[in-house]
Amino acid sequence: MENNELPADVALMWRLRETPRRGPKPSLTLDDIVASAIAIADAEGLAAVSMARVAERLGNSTMALYRHVKSKDDLLVIMSDAAIERPEPMPEGVDWRTGLTFWADGVLTAIRRHPWYAKVPISGPPAGPNNLAWFDSALGVLADTGLPEEAKVGVVMGLITYVQGQIRMAFDLAAGYADNPDAFRRFGATLRKVADPRVYPAVVRTVEAGVFDEVGSFEEDNEADFDFGLQLYLDGVAAFIDRVG
Amino acid sequence: MENNELPADVALMWRLRETPRRGPKPSLTLDDIVASAIAIADAEGLAAVSMARVAERLGNSTMALYRHVKSKDDLLVIMSDAAIERPEPMPEGVDWRTGLTFWADGVLTAIRRHPWYAKVPISGPPAGPNNLAWFDSALGVLADTGLPEEAKVGVVMGLITYVQGQIRMAFDLAAGYADNPDAFRRFGATLRKVADPRVYPAVVRTVEAGVFDEVGSFEEDNEADFDFGLQLYLDGVAAFIDRVG
DNA sequence: CCTTACTGCGTACCTGCTACGCTATTTAGC
DNA sequence: GCTAAATAGCGTAGCAGGTACGCAGTAAGG
Structure with a gap:
């Protein structure tokens, strides 16, 4: 407990944890979990990330994850930090x-x-x-x-x-x-049909100029x-x- | 079906609908539903808006809403447009x-x-x-x-x-x-504890300058x-x- | 008066998060 | 070594939320 003052998720992200543990060896690491969650999000979007999916992909049960992560929100924060990686080093001497x-x-x-x-x-x-x-x-x-x-x-x-x-x-x-590509392609047309020039003069002017046509x-x-x-x-x-x- | 080309939710927001209906009089209007949803969101946040809550607040059953709205996402779009109201008229002659x-x-x-x-x-x-x-x-x-x-x-x-x-x-x-007010108040302290000046030189300089202290x-x-x-x-x-x- | 379209809604299914408690496992301390 | 404490995995179950489906009742059209 030397990291006494830090919130749990912050401590996790910085990988600050007492190393000596007593129980059985974890068969699962936080890195595995985060990697699995990121893979799912990359492939099918954030909505596809569920605790069940993440665990299934690792061959574990859903509840096993909760030994490594406090909640799903926790996992989201941690995985978003992992996903953004590091910036490339800034070139020397740029303005x-x-x-x-x-x-x-x-x-x-x-x-x-x-x-x-x-x-x-x-x-x-x-x-x-x-x-x-x-x-x-x-x-x-x-x-x-x-x-x-x-x-x-x-x-x-x-x-x-x-x-x-x-x-x-x-x-x-x-x-x-x-x-819905059609809805977009017809955005200009929709406006023409629905937008009264007296109520939306500037928008109609823009539409007439053809800005939304292509x-x-x-x-x-x-x-x-x-x-x-x-x-x-x-x-x-x-x-x-x-x-x- | 004179509004042939428009997506359903757009047509709803602009209140374009054939007036002559055959069935029983609706006991529920779209306006009621939207107002109920907005009231809940105002009071308890967007996460508290569920179809069940919205319907309950109107004394109706959950499924009754689906006669007026295609889905919850639909409702969200419509209620967000209703909530933003109109801008105040722009003062004349401003730059x-x-x-x-x-x-x-x-x-x-x-x-x-x-x-x-x-x-x-x-x-x-x-x-x-x-x-x-x-x-x-x-x-x-x-x-x-x-x-x-x-x-x-x-x-x-x-x-x-x-x-x-x-x-x-x-x-x-x-x-x-x-x-979690404490986590915020200790953000500067957290950085001091966790941020290595060799890795995060600019952040540490900012922290030392006391920017995050108050x-x-x-x-x-x-x-x-x-x-x-x-x-x-x-x-x-x-x-x-x-x-x- | 009968047909037709339409509303309200009960039921049921599915997905998803997570509290709880049991069992097995490993290490610390004696 | 041996016992006790701590810890991992996980099965069960509860709860919440979205929505497909179909039935029953109602009002307008013919």
Whole structure:
């Protein structure tokens, strides 16, 4: 009990546990469980992850898992930290803007490998080792900007929010698109039919301009949108650094 | 069947339905169901909304709901559109920056009344009348900027992403804080104990600077963070308008 | 008046989380 | 060694939640 003050799940993620145990050797390790859960989520989505499925895949019974994990929510937190891995080391000597763009692209790439990551409900600050490494990487890029520490945290939190929000929305939309491509292709048509120009003047103007007519290439659109919004945000950061840094 | 091409839930939200019916008078209306579901979500959160609870609150049986709604997911989409109401009319003659700030504050206020709104999974573009009204309001503010329609959509989508992401994160954190205030208060202490300065140099530097030491006033912190990130994004929009508009 | 469409709802099934307690196993201490 | 304590696996069972199905009763159309 030397890790007295830490919440149980945090202690688990950092692998802090008294090693000398008395009972029988565990036939199951936390790593096995997490790997199994991640494999299922990768293949069939987060909704397919049930305690029964995870255990079955390991040839164990459902309840055996509860010797290693407090609850399913616990498992979700731990597996999301494991799935995000570590960021690539930041190239030496990059300016902050290049660095944050590199960082954001890295997040996008990492989450692409585990799309369900963006769906895990967040219940606190990033307490796992991998999430913390990402946080550290972004903070480090801002080291030479002269911003006060608190402002750096604000900038990075805003960036995380934007990036995760964008990714979540993109994947939700992609899922909806896969479920029902027609509904999307007819979004413009639907608006034309249903949107009164007196109530929705700006939307109708946009529809008339044909913006929603070609929703064809979904992947590239999202990539472009992602970068577009990111650069807007970074422009804002630049202005902020000029003002304060 | 004059609304031939529309998905069922969209038709429901816009209240397009053939009026002449043959069977017995419905003792239940969609509005009742939605209002009941919203009341439960407001009082006890989205997780407390079950078909059984919604029906019980109306003095009906669970299965009666399925005559009005295709599935629970259907109900969630419809109730989220109903909950967001309409934006306040934009003051006349405001510049775009004031307008978008006003808009974002409006979103924040509206979602504060129904915090669960940010948790409803998004499965498509904003197809309901109220969500579309918000979309229209933000687009309208950009009317005089000279941006091409497509760019306006990009700016507004980015803004929505940021605002919703920020709100979702804030509420998730607030919920985690309510569940376990100690874990939060000790976040800085936890990092000190667990974070190796060689692995997490930037985080440790921030911790040493005392940024995480006073997490006291949660509400105001979030308000400030929200505005901070928003202004960064709007700075970016300003730069974009200078460049392109 | 009979047919038809439609509403409410009871029943039942399935999936999923997890509390509890039993049994077997390993190690610590004597 | 031997006993007691601690611990792993797991079977059972309870509970909650979504929803398919089919029956019964009701109101409008012909």
